[in-house]
Amino acid sequence: MLVNRATANGRPAPALRAEGVTSGYGGVPVVRDVSIAVGPGEIVAIIGPNGAGKSTLLKTLVGILRVNSGRVFVGSEDVTNHAPEDLARRGVGYVPQVNDIFEPLSVQENLEMGGYLLPESKLPERVEEVTRVFPALAPMLKRRADKLSGGERKMLAIARVLMLDPAVLILDEPTANLSPKLADSLLRDHVQRLAGLNKAVLLVEQRARAALQVASWTTVLVSGTTRLEGRPGELLDRQDFEELFLGAGTTSPAPTLPSPNGGAEDPEVEKG
Numbered sequence: 001m002l003v004n005r006a007t008a009n010g011r012p013a014p015a016l017r018a019e020g021v022t023s024g025y026g027g028v029p030v031v032r033d034v035s036i037a038v039g040p041g042e043i044v045a046i047i048g049p050n051g052a053g054k055s056t057l058l059k060t061l062v063g064i065l066r067v068n069s070g071r072v073f074v075g076s077e078d079v080t081n082h083a084p085e086d087l088a089r090r091g092v093g094y095v096p097q098v099n100d101i102f103e104p105l106s107v108q109e110n111l112e113m114g115g116y117l118l119p120e121s122k123l124p125e126r127v128e129e130v131t132r133v134f135p136a137l138a139p140m141l142k143r144r145a146d147k148l149s150g151g152e153r154k155m156l157a158i159a160r161v162l163m164l165d166p167a168v169l170i171l172d173e174p175t176a177n178l179s180p181k182l183a184d185s186l187l188r189d190h191v192q193r194l195a196g197l198n199k200a201v202l203l204v205e206q207r208a209r210a211a212l213q214v215a216s217w218t219t220v221l222v223s224g225t226t227r228l229e230g231r232p233g234e235l236l237d238r239q240d241f242e243e244l245f246l247g248a249g250t251t252s253p254a255p256t257l258p259s260p261n262g263g264a265e266d267p268e269v270e271k272g
């Protein structure tokens, strides 16, 4: 029987949930038995070293890769191995790590393509709404996307996905290639605001500390498995955080944080 781990922990009911997901590219599985949930208004950060399987997990959640075992749910609906377009129709938006925009097209055309499930008559109104979320894009609608700066490009990639007004937003390393200052601003000014609009945000980040500053819940993925999860404050307080994050000592026993479903009503006061 599946247990709703999130609500047991004082978190919102999940908008997107994976239970025991194993997946990969056909050979030995890359992601093994990973469970994760994100609810409205939450920012759940997945952190972990290069090659840990973070992008693979996201691609599995959005239906690009097959789930070998385990289940994926949108709300209470089982969407395991549904096609990516079905996930999009159900309100799951995904910004990939690479190939996140169409470079030869203008900003406006990119946004319109993001609205591919909408009737054409709705597009102008929706472009306007989305550029209100990212005002920096408003004066550059006619500009070719390959002329954008790194930060503008990422805003466009997120704005494109917002065209369908998703309830769940899955972002794969949105701050990659940005300066620390821009990265901070993207996370604080934009990603955090999207959660404030009650979107469920699932975020993969290499900048672990920056991610933990904005996240409400964090999963540390190492070698395709969940190494640790909990509230960011608990993770930052750990002496061995850097070592864990860098993936050192992956063969040692799993560290003991209050388990997400272990009956700890308030994990903030249950530091292990």
Ligand SMILES: Nc1ncnc2c1ncn2[C@@H]1O[C@H](COP(=O)(O)OP(=O)(O)OP(=O)(O)O)[C@@H](O)[C@H]1O
Pocket: 025, 030, 048, 049, 050, 051, 052, 053, 054, 055, 056, 057, 097, 206
């Ligand atoms: N298309 C693919 N075919 C086969 N193996 C792949 C493919 N893409 C990724 N992998 C492998 O899967 C493992 C996990 O890769 P993944 O891209 O999910 O890691 P990641 O945690 O996102 O890393 P990074 O932080 O560098 O983006 C790696 O060993 C990688 O080589």
Ligand SMILES: [Mg+2]
Pocket: 054, 055, 056, 097, 172
């Ligand atoms: Mg990746």
